[in-house]
Amino acid sequence: MFGTSGVRGPVGETVTADLALSIGRAVGVEADRVVVGRDAREAGKALCDALAAGLVESGTDVLEVGVAATPTVARAVGDRDADAGVVVTASHNPPQDNGIKLWSPSGQAFVGAEQETIARRIDEDDYALAAWDGHGERTACEGAGAAHRDAITAAGRRRFDAIAADPAELSVVVDVGNGTGGVTADALYELGVSVETLNATPDGRFPARPSEPTAETCESLARCVDALDADLGIAHDGDADRMMAVDETGTFVPGDLLLATFAREMAGAGDAVAAPVDTSLVVEDALAEVGASLVHTRVGDVYVAERAKEESVVFGGEPSGAWIFPQETLCPDGPLAAVTLAALVAEQPLSDRLDAFDPYPIRRTSIETDHRAAVVEAVREACQTIDGELSDLDGVRLSREDGWFLVRASGTQPLVRVTAEAREDGTAEELFEEAKTLVTDAVADLGS
Structure with missing residues (x-):
């Protein structure tokens, strides 16, 4: 049932309201309070209703975030003292898909035994439904978006202060991709950065560009950065757990080079960075230059997050655009990555940072x-x-x-x-x- 990123597939085939109901019941067996949110896909409404029904009839209270970025929902689990979180999203997949991803209070996605337990309960109809007078309640989880914005704004301010840079001198173009990553533009604005947005209206059909941010799908962003003479371009996928970038020359940054940029900045002597087995040697070489090391994981941000819990690991990432800052959260947080990268660019242009790396064939x-x-x-x-x-x-x-x-x-x-x-x-x-x-x-x- 579960892949590397939860349940995901075509709506009405792999992903149905019946499945969402069953997952809600399975999660509700041990959870008293669960945070629920979704991306902008229209099918998410019915799936969230079914999911919430399964939770409520298990006696579980549901805190509804509504349409929000995946890291917004994941962070709210711990902030609201909930037992779990659920995001209805297919992330970077096409509009006809949807999915369900489960989160723990640490911000880490369910993995391994946790997923297996949920799958077994569904296979065996092993639920604990409440009596007629023991159902849970559905209430709005107000302020989750603002809390996420404030958290990443504070993280960004610490980075700008550390390098004594003035955010007002920085200009950034944010391509939200009709997804839920508008919190990035909000946080940058709060920091004082000059912000322009592209495709900022949430629309689960993703009419402006495909949801996944790649060199091909970010051509409009690249042209915009070049035309506006901006310092940086940011692109998110549909639920903003991913973040990719365009440098000040209007050039899309390959994921391995962006990973190397973050890794060398976050790690020092004796530290480790977690990344999947298909990561380029350029990352390993960049870390070796500062006395740090690369530890391999299976492909999938859930496995990177699992390794990022280790004390020596100070950063984790995937070239696909999932970036994990374990000192903040174990959830891939595209807006946090965007604000962090903006501070790095304020200190040194991104193209200059990339010139330090020698990509390999x-x-x-x-x-x-x-x-x-x-x-x-x-x-x-x-x-x-x-x-x-x-x-x-x-x-x-x-x-x-x-x-x-x-x-x-x-x-x-x-x-x-x-x-x-x-x-x-x-x-x-x-x-x-x-x-x-x-x-x-x-x-x-x-x-x-």
């Missing part, structure tokens, strides 16, 4: 198969006799001194993904071909 492809798990297992077996350091943390990662390759099953599609990177182009190509051959051979043996 990387190759990627996806190979179709109906036997993705078996293919990955066959590759793992084959790698036992191949030179290199082998890790099966998430798929199969073979590391050598000059590069690495990763073979990993897609969590949502009948695909096996192949990635290879090295410090030299020729080596990257050799690793890529080696990994691709291992996969295609396994696919052929298994009959596609």
Whole structure:
């Protein structure tokens, strides 16, 4: 039921009101109070109603945030002394999708045993419904958005004060992407930054651009930053747990370079940064320069957050745009990342920071198969006799001194993904071909 980001899929097929009702009942078994919110997708209304019904008939009180950013809801769980939080969102997925993601009071998403418990209760109809006079209540969770804004504004002010920079001298364009990330513009405005917004009206159809912020979908943002001579462009996905950026030249910043920028700023000697197994070597090299280290996790922000709980880990991130600042929250917080990046840009232009990194050649492809798990297992077996350091943390990662390759099953599609990177182009190509051959051979043996 649960993938790396909760339950997610097409509305009316994978995600239904019946499923939302069951999840509400399952969460309500042990929760007395639950915070509930959603992104701007219209289908979220019915899903939230069904979810709340399941919670209320379990005797659980529901605090309704309404349409809000995922980190707004996740932060409210601990702030309101609730036992759990639920966000109805499909994040960066297309409009026809929706999803349900569960949160603990620490701001961390449900993972592992917590997800398994919810799934088991649903499979077994193992609920604890209240008597007719024991139902919970639904009340508005007022002020959650303002609390989130105030928290990230305070974090931003501390960073601006630390570098003695004047926010009023900074100009930022925020592309909300018709999602729920307007809190970013609010916080920057509160700091005194000059702010322009794009696509700021929440609309779950995402008419202005696809929800996921990529180089292709952020072309309008890039042009706007260039035309306005702004210092920075910020782009969010539909629920604002992700944040990507455009530098002052109007150039979209690749996720690995943005991760390296945050990592080197947040970490010092002896510190660690958590990132998934498909993270570029540029991050590892950037951390080595300041005496810090990179610790790998499985792909998915829930796994990055799990590792970020460790005392030595001062930051966690994914090149897809999920950034975790464990001293603030274990939820990926796009608005917090945006305010943090704005302070960094006030100290030094983003393009200058990026010039410190030397991106390495990387190759990627996806190979179709109906036997993705078996293919990955066959590759793992084959790698036992191949030179290199082998890790099966998430798929199969073979590391050598000059590069690495990763073979990993897609969590949502009948695909096996192949990635290879090295410090030299020729080596990257050799690793890529080696990994691709291992996969295609396994696919052929298994009959596609």
